Amino acid sequence: MHRLLAAAFIAATALPGWAQEVNIYSSRHYDTDEKLYLDFTEATGIEVNRIEGTTDELIARLKAEGRNSPADILLTVDAGRIWLADREGLLQPVQSDVLDSRVPAEFRHPDDHWFGFSTRARIIFHSKSRVPNPPRTYEALADPEWKGRVCIRSATDVYNLSLMSAIIAHDGEAGAAEWAKGVLDNLARPPEGADLDQLRGIISGQCDIAVVNTYYYARTLAENVDGISGESEDLAWVFPNQETTGTHVNIAAAGIVINSPNKENAVRFLEYLTTDQAQAYFANQNYEFPVVEGVKVSEIAASLGTFRRDTLNLSVLGENQPKAQEIFNAVGFP
Numbered sequence: 001m002h003r004l005l006a007a008a009f010i011a012a013t014a015l016p017g018w019a020q021e022v023n024i025y026s027s028r029h030y031d032t033d034e035k036l037y038l039d040f041t042e043a044t045g046i047e048v049n050r051i052e053g054t055t056d057e058l059i060a061r062l063k064a065e066g067r068n069s070p071a072d073i074l075l076t077v078d079a080g081r082i083w084l085a086d087r088e089g090l091l092q093p094v095q096s097d098v099l100d101s102r103v104p105a106e107f108r109h110p111d112d113h114w115f116g117f118s119t120r121a122r123i124i125f126h127s128k129s130r131v132p133n134p135p136r137t138y139e140a141l142a143d144p145e146w147k148g149r150v151c152i153r154s155a156t157d158v159y160n161l162s163l164m165s166a167i168i169a170h171d172g173e174a175g176a177a178e179w180a181k182g183v184l185d186n187l188a189r190p191p192e193g194a195d196l197d198q199l200r201g202i203i204s205g206q207c208d209i210a211v212v213n214t215y216y217y218a219r220t221l222a223e224n225v226d227g228i229s230g231e232s233e234d235l236a237w238v239f240p241n242q243e244t245t246g247t248h249v250n251i252a253a254a255g256i257v258i259n260s261p262n263k264e265n266a267v268r269f270l271e272y273l274t275t276d277q278a279q280a281y282f283a284n285q286n287y288e289f290p291v292v293e294g295v296k297v298s299e300i301a302a303s304l305g306t307f308r309r310d311t312l313n314l315s316v317l318g319e320n321q322p323k324a325q326e327i328f329n330a331v332g333f334p
């Protein structure tokens, strides 16, 4: 944190013109990102400084710093959040043929204010033994058949707001409200914990079905996750909506800050993130999927299987977010 501020200050005062650096505000918090930054510096000579925090903290900071902000890039882990930062006027359009050709259109802001660099899917997990015939769509989670059997984290969580935003886009507001009410009726327990806790709920027998992001489960295969790793023989999963709208996906996304002092370097960094090597690395750290076509998916992420994804432009996840919250509130979804 302190390192970045010091570096930016020196660059702005003592070394005008030739300090090559890029300042990243990141809500990713993987130690392994360090290697990504080092590789970039090695390839370009541009030093990477970063500040880490939650997206809300970083947005507040960018607003407080205003025109004096040293930030060049904002990096977040949900389309709804980067959309919000953009709506606050914190990002600027980026013209780059590399980004336009490498990042699929649905993972880019329509006017190139931000770009997705890895994807995660929000999917349905279930107990193999207790649910031999699981729901195959998000919509089916609301079927009365699953009364008292579904676990999902709180509706206030941005992952669920994003999922709801997609459901609004596909099924309309009335359909989405009915869905929320149906899922609420089907809950096995009041929403508690994060995604991993929903998987633990299936293992403990409290839940039969759960909604969870892919990388959480993948993590339990790669690392020792308490209460899940080694105990998940009865877990199975469905990539929902394969016959209809495709599985809901979200992105880790980045954009260039409105008053970026090192814009050229920032563009180079974003372009670097679309190289095959950086793509594989960026996605693999959190067991996600690369956005660039043809880049190899890690063995662990690949072990979940292939699927057809929803191709809704992810800016919709931001646009519909207030409505999503409203609908959850209206039906009393905690």
Ligand code: FE
Pocket (backbone or CB within 6 Å): 213
């Ligand atoms: Fe997460």
